[in-house]
Amino acid sequence: MTSKPPLTIRLCGPRGFCAGVDRAIQIVILALKKYGAPVYVRHEIVHNRYVVEGLQARGAIFVEELDEIPAEHHNQPVIFSAHGVPKSVPETARLQNLFYLDATCPLVSKVHKQAMRHQRNGRHVILIGHSGHPEVIGTMGQVEPDTVTLIENVEDAEKYQPLPGQKLGFVSQTTLSVEDTAEIIAVLKRRFPDIEPPAAESICYATTNRQEAVRAAAPGSDLFLIVGAPNSSNSRRLVEVAERFGAKQSLLVQRASEIDFAHLDNIRTVSLSAGASAPEIIVDEIIAAFRKRFDVTIEIAETAVENETFLVNRELREVVLTPEDMEFVNGKGIPDKDK
Known part of the structure; x- marks a missing residue:
């Protein structure tokens, strides 16, 4: 054998x-x-x-x-x-x-309220997010069309020109990369020192926690698998975080059947996480698929405990x-x- x-x-x-x-x-x-x-x-x-x-x-x-x-x-x-x-x-x-x-x-609703608060206080709303995402469409739809501008990246933040004397406030999509969003906010604050932040952090706790866990597990990972759908913003951000913080390769998968085991002969460490809308049963399925082919040892990389x-x-x-x-x-x- x-x-x-x-x-x-x-x-x-x-x-x-x-x-x-x-x-x-x-x-x-x-x-x-x-x-x-x-x-x-x-x-x-x-x-x-x-x-x-x-x-x-x-x-x-x-x-x-x-x-x-x-x-x-x-x-x-x-x-x-x-x-x-x-x-x-x-x-x-x-x-x-x-x-x-x-x-x-409720955390998306909180961002809606923050955007409306900016508008109510006479500020033009800067929304940091991804064009076409349902959450962005929903947030932009809380205020009048001419009172909100979408900023997707640092380049947008550098190019944006408000009207003369216009007061500004910003919010963000809840599922963004923490690092990327921080870079965009830094540009906005440098260019517009009086820009008003949201009353509370827009990126939600779950997005932050999952990214922190992936960041901790990434170094030394031959492969980092993220369970999630291609249209899931928070799952796609986890793939980016894994690659940014040291994983040799990072992939988004929906099922174990999407993993090309034929080309995984030389791997020794696989890290595994799942986006906020991915069910645990798929994580279990992927672990079982690896157990069929490898002598698996499970190592827990936990950075926070959630009880919300x-x-x-x-x-x-x-x-x-x-x-x-x-x-x-x-x-x-x-x-x-x-x-």
């Missing part, structure tokens, strides 16, 4: 679902239990197709716009995703007499989740297919 080569897997902590994602998934499940199927969800509730597929199997229907909801189902709930929506979306829902539940992450929780909508608090529901909420119950 051929012995398996040794391999150390550095398992990052924190990783995977954050409190905002946990809350959003709970809201969909609770709504299905209370109101029955179908429950409509505007946009992906979180950026992970395995979560989406699992909710679809329970009776959720995902739409991009509210006008996709059939008139005969206007009495069924429509849920707004964790990324947040522009003010125009709930206004449209009210005009169409739709019953909606808002699953916007966010309350669901008042309308749903009396609904009780079963143990099976909680497995799903905790990332353990995603459909087991397409491995």
Whole structure:
């Protein structure tokens, strides 16, 4: 019998679902239990197709716009995703007499309030973020179009020219690279010393914690795997952080089947983390795939312990989740297919 080569897997902590994602998934499940199927969800509730597929199997229907909801189902709930929506979306829902539940992450809602505070105090809002991301669209939609400017990188910050005498305030998307955002803010503060920061940090605790864990695990890693979807901003930032802080190679994967094991003969240390919308069951699947091929030793790289929780909508608090529901909420119950 051929012995398996040794391999150390550095398992990052924190990783995977954050409190905002946990809350959003709970809201969909609770709504299905209370109101029955179908429950409509505007946009992906979180950026992970395995979560989406699992909710679809329970009776959720995902739409991009509210006008996709059939008139005969206007009495069924429509849920707004964790990324947040522009003010125009709930206004449209009210005009169409739709019953909606808002699953916007409370930390994204906090950024919305900070942007509105800047506007209310006569400041032009600088939003640091990625064009086209649902969270950015939602935040920009909290204020008047001519009162907000999107800054994506240092070059944008260097080129931006406000109107003469214009007061400025900034906020940022919650899922950005901590280092990249700090560089952009440094440029803005150098060019505009009176620019007003947000009342509290915009980048959320979960983004910061996951990046810190990846940063700690990266040195000496032959390969760094990040579990997450290609359209997940926080997951893509983890790939960048791993490469920046010493991993020889860093890859974003959605399942174990995406790993090219044929070209991993010479690796000795693999680090592993997961974006805030990636379920733990996929992490388990990847570890199991490595165990088939290597003599695996697990090394824990934990830099923080998270215990944050966010309350669901008042309308749903009396609904009780079963143990099976909680497995799903905790990332353990995603459909087991397409491995």
